[in-house]
């Protein structure tokens with residue numbers, strides 16, 4: 095190890111030790127905290143189906159060159175991101191990333207074998223896989239209603255899709271011997287005011303009851319449901335609001351998914367973690383950064399992300415708080431965007447793990463003393479601990495990682511045209 099790096103780390107370790115924090119333990123915990131990387135950052139939520147353009151109230155803006163156009167390119171991109179992240183991680187895929195050998199397979203006819211390439215690849219690289227039903231970018235979702243559709247045939251189609259996706263998730267979890275988190279998000283809502291908010295929610299509840307009627311082993315599949323405040327074209331009403339899914343997850347013992355871009359800008363998503371954990375088996379966090387109408391900017395280590403990491407770490411809830419990334423930006427180098435977001439999350443997790451929790455708890459209620467201690471602890475050299483972590487895990491620091499991502503993307507853009 096480089097001498098100055100070792101010196102900086104030793105100094106940092108001593109400073110943290112004085113406040114009752116063991117930096118080696120923090121690094122071990124960080125190393126055993128997998129992040130679930132969203133495959134859709136690599137192709138602007140395109141998917142591998144022939145037909146539809148992106149719909150469902152979401153939009154990837156930008157036209158950075160070198161977008162992945164198929165499974166092998168997307169997986170190659172993800173491997174590149176793995177080299178830029180310390181630790182073993184998971185990959186989050188959507189049903190629309192099925193590989194069907196050029197054959198058209200409807201979403202209610204998918205099978206685990208359509209994800210064979212993903213499963214084998216994940217096993218070969220010791221990665222876990224997570225899964226999502228896909229309720230957007232499809233002709234049967236064109237009117238913005240899927241599980242709340244008043245046409246029984248369309249609703250039945252989507253119910254069957256989700257049931258099949260749970261089966262696929264369980265098959266993946268079984269094969270990889272690591273529970274696959276299956277997440278459900280639908281775009282259903284309305285651009286303008288509606289007179290009846292009750293019927294769509296009754297339909298949604300009935301659809302979900304059908305979807306979750308089969309009990310699956312939690313060793314194979316863990317179900318989560320995801321809310322949203324609004325989408326593009328669903329500004330006035332969204333059937334699957336936070337309260338709706340909170341109630342549903344509580345009544346069924348499901349994970350509740352909190353997407354950091356799916357709430358009101360002044361609402362603290364971090365504060366919801368300790369409020370929910372007494373009641374749900376766990377939480378799925380979709381780490382993102384909402385900016386005005388866009389819920390999917392690349393996360394940076396801002397206050398919202400720092401608070402989220404602290405609230406996951408403080409109650410020792412890391413195992414129950416599943417950390418997945420969910421953003422897409424087509425105006426950045428796509429590899430760089432995914433690695434940057436994931437590294438930001440790892441950095442804030444490290445800062446949270448290095449917090450002198452015992453000391454701060456002792457000082458709770460003592461007003462300025464608590465604040466003074468927190469300010470001091472916040473400025474301790476966590477950067478030196480992070481650098482040490484990268485060095486130990488053989489992952490490039492800055493600017494090497496940024497140069498590597500830029501170089502990879504440049505080559506990919508040339509090859510892919």
Ligand SMILES: [Mn+2]
Pocket residue numbers: 320353380420
């Ligand atoms: Mn999300």
